[in-house]
Amino acid sequence: MAQLNLLHAINSALDIAMAENERTVCFGEDVGHFGGVFRATSGLQEKYGKARCFNTPLVEQGIIGFANGLAAQGSVAIAEIQFADYIFPAFDQIVNEAAKFRYRTGNEFNVGKLTIRTPYGGGIAGGLYHSQSPEAYFAHTPGLKVVIPRNPYQAKGLLLASIRDDNPVIFFEPKRLYRASVGEVPEEDYQLPLGKAEVVQTGTDITLLAWGAQMEIIEKAAQMASNDGISCEVIDLRTILPWDIETISRSVMKTGRLLISQEAPLTAGFASEIAATIQNECFLHLESPIARVCGLDTPYPLALEKEYVSDHLKVYEAIKKTVNF
Incomplete structure (x- = not known):
């Protein structure tokens, strides 16, 4: 290593x-x-x-x-x-x-x-x-x-x-x-499977889903939520296409709640596809509406970048809102 x-x-x-x-x-x-x-x-x-x-x-x-x-x-x-x-x-x-x-x-x-x-x-x-x-x-x-x-x-x-x-x-x-x-x-050759999400942290109250750099954000938010007694299951999607519907559905059927976070703007982002599919797959298991924490529907700004991004504080607030629905 x-x-x-x-x-x-x-x-x-x-x-x-x-x-x-x-x-x-x-x-x-x-x-x-x-x-x-x-x-x-x-x-x-x-x-x-x-x-x-x-x-x-x-x-x-x-x-x-x-x-x-x-x-x-x-x-x-x-x-x-x-x-x-x-x-x-x-x-x-x-x-x-x-x-x-x-x-x-x-x-x-x-x-x-x-x-x-x-x-x-x-x-x-x-x-x-x-x-x-x-x-x-x-x-x-x-x-x-x-x-x-x-x-x-x-x-x-x-x-x-x-x-x-x-x-x-x-x-x-x-x-x-x-x-x-x-x-x-590892210095040697190895592969990780495409099309397979990874459960990074198990939990019982809400499923948090992201990919790429946004994983660091939702992990930080999950840690903040744990201080409030909220148990978060954290999943890295890893592959956008094809995406792992089975792993996400299984998690949401357990927790009853889903929050998806992406860097991209809200409208028609991939979080929307996930929300629609999981709503269809897990409707009778959902305890609250599926939440999306995303970038804003504007061009990516320079001066106001920190206000634009879906950071750990926005995700944390959305976790509390979803759990307390």
């Missing part, structure tokens, strides 16, 4: 993936010569050469179009979009090409060996163009998998599973935690 931050854990996963298969290539804006804007790919070009870890032009549609072509002809393509906010020029290539490639060819061709890495979310005073959480846009697209880790251990195991999965995967990395989250990570 080694003490790694989230960035180093991602770098370790990429290193393992490139070492095991000479057809694995890593590319994106500035990823080659100095490791990308956050240094996630540091040292890979020196180790594996410019043909396998290289810079691309500053054109996201081109990056993913190129990645689709590589994956279609048998390469393991790991494409980086520098910020998740910049993924939208590549939206057509992702949702109309990558996601549908296998379906429209009757499985004669596919781009299943494509992984798109991109940092998402706020907390770095990045303002409206470097703070967004766009996971819900892609959750509406059959044919994709969408994965979001919460810490270094999860990041390495989930990234290796994403790279080896036979479907195109978007891997959102919580940039606020890149250097802030540090933990023990």
Whole structure:
């Protein structure tokens, strides 16, 4: 085991993936010569050469179009979009090409060996163009998998599973935690299952659900609630698409209450899909309305970031309201 931050854990996963298969290539804006804007790919070009870890032009549609072509002809393509906010020029290539490639060819061709890495979310005073959480846009697209880790251990195991999965995967990395989250990570190869949520803490009074950087928030709120005698079950969704309905339903049937927290704005966020599904699955077990604690329905602000975010205090107040309904 080694003490790694989230960035180093991602770098370790990429290193393992490139070492095991000479057809694995890593590319994106500035990823080659100095490791990308956050240094996630540091040292890979020196180790594996410019043909396998290289810079691309500053054109996201081109990056993913190129990645689709590589994956279609048998390469393991790991494409980086520098910020998740910049993924939208590549939206057509992702949702109309990558996601549908296998379906429209009757499985004669596919781009299943494509992984798109991109940092998402706020907390770095990045303002409206470097703070967004766009996971819900892609959750509406059959044919994709969408994965979001919460810490270094999860990041390495989930990234290796994403790279080896036979479907195109978007891997959102919580940039606020890149250097802030540090933990023990095995130096060797390991994988964590996609499509499976993790119960981080068991409880009896309310289920708290989140993903990525928001996990730290709900865990802090759960600790505050425990001082009031409220027992919280804390779950990390980990995979947005496909998501683990069974684990969440089982928890809510036990606790009778559900609170979902996301960084993204409230309206049409993925928390809405979870709330609708769990209401349908667990209606007769619910003791209170399902609560959502989310970002606001405005562009992500710079000066008022702390007021905008769904922090531990907002989650704590929502826990009390839900339990006392």
